[in-house]
Amino acid sequence: MIKITLPDGSVREYNEGVTAYEVAASISQGLAKAVLAAEVNGEVWDLTRPIKQDSSLKLLKFEDEGGKKTFWHSSAHLMAEAVEEAFPDAKFWVGPPVDNGYYYDIDLNGHKLTEEDLGKLEKRMTELAAQGNKYVRTEMPKAEAVKYFTEKGDEYKLDLLQNLNDGEITFYQQGHFTDLCRGPHIPSTDYIKAIKLLSIAGAYWKGDEKNKQLTRIYGVTFPKQALLDAHLAMLEEARKNDHRTLGRELEIFTFDEEVGPGLPLWLPKGAAIIEKLERLAKDSEHEQGYVRVKTPHLAKEALYIRSGHLPYYAESMFPPMEMDGQKYYLKAMNCPHHHKIFGALPKSYRDLPMRLAEYGTCYRYEQSGELFGLMRVRSMQMNDAHIYCTKAQFAEEFMKVNELYVKYFKIFGIDKYQMRFSTHDPAKLGQKYIDNAPLWLETETMVRDVLTKSGVPYVEVADEAAFYGPKIDIQLWSSIGKEFTIATNQVDFAQAERFDLTYMNEHNEKERPIIIHRAPLGTHERFIGFLLEHYAGKFPVWLAPEQVAILPISDKYMDYAKEVQQTLRKAGLEVTLDDRAEKIGKKIRDTEIKRTPYMLVVGEKEAEAKAVAVRRQGKGDLGTIPLTDFVMQIKEEVANYL
């Protein structure tokens, strides 16, 4: 008998060689139907693979990342089967799961795939799926595998085999398709109920443009048709509300060839949003006892050697400038500068927690092919702060950071979010992780307690922590269900030592502070990109880059319109005046396209009465009210955005 430990800590006994599927079935038949794969001692396995010793076990459904990845990987094999049937001389490179589906890179021996081909492949995949063929795993000695692919004339798989040794080589077969594959896979093809092949792209073999171009086919599959329908609807919404399109239409940002790729120029409307976000962050942080700092955008090489960014992170940094016989680098992170500020003056325990905040602009090198709108850029303004605290203060500080996240989610109407809590692997202490086992356990326990107590949804992922401490990534879903990773939150017990940061404790002894890195609003670039899509450009009044548009019925009322504009400006509002010689109907239509929350129509009646005719985006005419009333109403609306 072996002992199987489940995530809730309960332990069950089974015969040696039990499979995860059998464990699931021993709990309930419903569960057995829903599980796709299993995490055995932290590694994802086939449901049908025998477990031969005491193990921890987590059953994975489609909702779990490991389950979803397994499902999509198996779908890639299913697609490959259909492709091989249609194009018998096709050769296959790799077919991994990705964020929203999977792809397979295939050498089609010169055949150009059409939309029609895609439709046919999709149809055939559906038929093959219904056959319920099992995914069968077999191990094979290297010599035999090499022989197999040499006979088949498959240079791609032979290339993959080069880096594998005996004992690591497994094949998976379903129906008539066999692939060299590490696995794991779902039990059989009939788990796949809904299939969509999305697009075809060219992809150089191994990403090197000197190599042959392969055909990449993207697809997505689901265990239920309803899930596919929802996903396709989301993709269509996302296409319409792509932040790059909205950013151009609403005049939020632009790029310029002479400035450089990945370096957004924020137009006035974009900068207006930035100002509001920064004011929100600064006010929230001030109230929570943060203090602000300002640091230069570069430093000598020495600083980054101290922090450890050089040489390990050099590829993600901008190249150096040579000045006065020294190398200077643009900062890729604000932390080293903040540590210098913490260390500039002696600190006592009474100074802690010290929370240093800065909306600092960082520069990171990304390959130009990787750049994508505001989502992947080379310059980024971070809602950054570093909290220096004692071990005793850690849990409270961490809780407050957590509360700040939740406060922001509420403000921005983000209903679906998840904290992804990455922990260390005790086996890798001293290699992948800083070698301080008690500190890891202690902080991870504190973080887990805070997450549990505060009731935020979270998943725990082993062996994905940062080198210097546990890490939390924040995943958000926009109103149309598109996923974004916006911010990370990290605990750090390494940098204080590298920078020799200390404080005097109550007993007049030097101690090292624990450091929390946090950036709840992420970078302006990514967060505004997210907000554009999340709101589909219809920003709430407090955040709208153009809060009020004044539309005079004719030029005769321009003086009064300007008076209204100045009154609203003095109230701190973003307000434009449509002074074109256009009919009022056209002015209203054009303003609607700009998604401006309020339109104020002014004509003779309004000018005489010092009033405004109010139109609300999406609600239409709200009637005529005195200007002073409108100012009071909108100021109140702006102030109470919660």
Place this chain on the structure above:
Amino acid sequence: MIKITLPDGSVREYNEGVTAYEVAASISQGLAKAVLAAEVNGEVWDLTRPIKQDSSLKLLKFEDEGGKKTFWHSSAHLMAEAVEEAFPDAKFWVGPPVDNGYYYDIDLNGHKLTEEDLGKLEKRMTELAAQGNKYVRTEMPKAEAVKYFTEKGDEYKLDLLQNLNDGEITFYQQGHFTDLCRGPHIPSTDYIKAIKLLSIAGAYWKGDEKNKQLTRIYGVTFPKQALLDAHLAMLEEARKNDHRTLGRELEIFTFDEEVGPGLPLWLPKGAAIIEKLERLAKDSEHEQGYVRVKTPHLAKEALYIRSGHLPYYAESMFPPMEMDGQKYYLKAMNCPHHHKIFGALPKSYRDLPMRLAEYGTCYRYEQSGELFGLMRVRSMQMNDAHIYCTKAQFAEEFMKVNELYVKYFKIFGIDKYQMRFSTHDPAKLGQKYIDNAPLWLETETMVRDVLTKSGVPYVEVADEAAFYGPKIDIQLWSSIGKEFTIATNQVDFAQAERFDLTYMNEHNEKERPIIIHRAPLGTHERFIGFLLEHYAGKFPVWLAPEQVAILPISDKYMDYAKEVQQTLRKAGLEVTLDDRAEKIGKKIRDTEIKRTPYMLVVGEKEAEAKAVAVRRQGKGDLGTIPLTDFVMQIKEEVANYL
């Protein structure tokens, strides 16, 4: 007879060969006594030099820059006379006037000058001055001058002669001292009534450390003893209130060896001042219809070639970064980026004036020896904006900028300031200045009109404009009378063409906007440096980096003290809590050193009554009032800083 045109436009006739002194005397004896030199056709001359043709003439007194410079230059010669008398083998390099006096670089043949020597030299200078020796100008052919200094064995003056030609070589003699000198000088030594030799320094010949080190003696002189007394008092105050000392004491900023020289790190108290200044600027600009933008801190070489910064300004820029086969440079100015934003979308006359504002951080290379506290730095955050307007809008826009300057002067209690209006020289159109005579005249007239109408003090300086338009430098004097040049204000009619910026005018034709560059609060670095000295660290409540300090009488009242702190924080105030286990007397004394405007003492009585005992910096105890009253009072004081 020749015609002499005076600055007020009046024309007087004199015999050919009249001197400026005679012109002054013909106006009034009092004037003749006060003038030191004269500007003849834009060039500063000796008062006694004969004028041989029709000329414009401006008489220069000590108050005029040209007069002061001449006075100090003559004082350098007087000092040289005393030095030569005391050290007959001394050789003299150059002795120019500087901002606050003059110096002379002297080869003393190995003699080490002492403080005692300085005193003796000062005494001897006073005696020589009283002799009333005339400064006599003589021209000399180059051959004769070379012969003279060769015989004298003076390699320094021979070096100077190398770059001079016949007709350019003049000597000045007073008493027993003769110097190769372009002049001009004051009429005689008895104009110099008060003398102070300030300091001795080493200075490498020609600034090159491979050369011999000369002795540099700094001095200052005045036409009245009272002026010297006031100047020395100002220097003493300035020494005590040096922004570097105050910056350290009040924890405003720091430098770090590993970050780099000239790159200030703003500590929390400094960043608090920055936040307040930015909020003032942003609110003021928003009310005046500015819109904000945000641009990256670097761009490709191509952008700066277009703007003309490269190659001409390359020495003042940071060195390039090589990336993707391109050179990228940190921005030394925000203008090129702003022009790109203006040009990103088509503009019509209805979009103008467009006022693009950004507190942009710029990077400029300064020799490390030139760096000085916050006054000469390598990174600077500018209160920048560019106004794009039509010619018809120019005067009004320029007036509004001017009003903004005056508004700020009032807010910061700057009573003494001057606008230095630099115009072009028509003779240099097409060389030093962009070749558009009518536009120069038109804009200069508009600027002059605005300056005159608004009644701000200004001086006009010919031939000091920027290449692309007239320029205004703003000179301020701190409360102790130290001078600062804080900001410039420039009109630009060149960049719109370089960037091909246009707008559609009323007749649907493309036109180029005029651009105003303006930065009323200069850079944070220089302006906060100025404010530290101006306020001697005692910032007014609205601007103070620490507005309120809470001093609990003992630990027993810490909970209430924290409650007070949180209430004040929520009111948006910068507030600290002195939680040390010190006696209240010590807490008060320590807080006074920090120049915190308000101290709130809290003990049993205050905690029970929800009150605070208020102490005001410089005023002492103001009695006990309810906390809610204090919040209202201080919020009102902060809001009404004008």
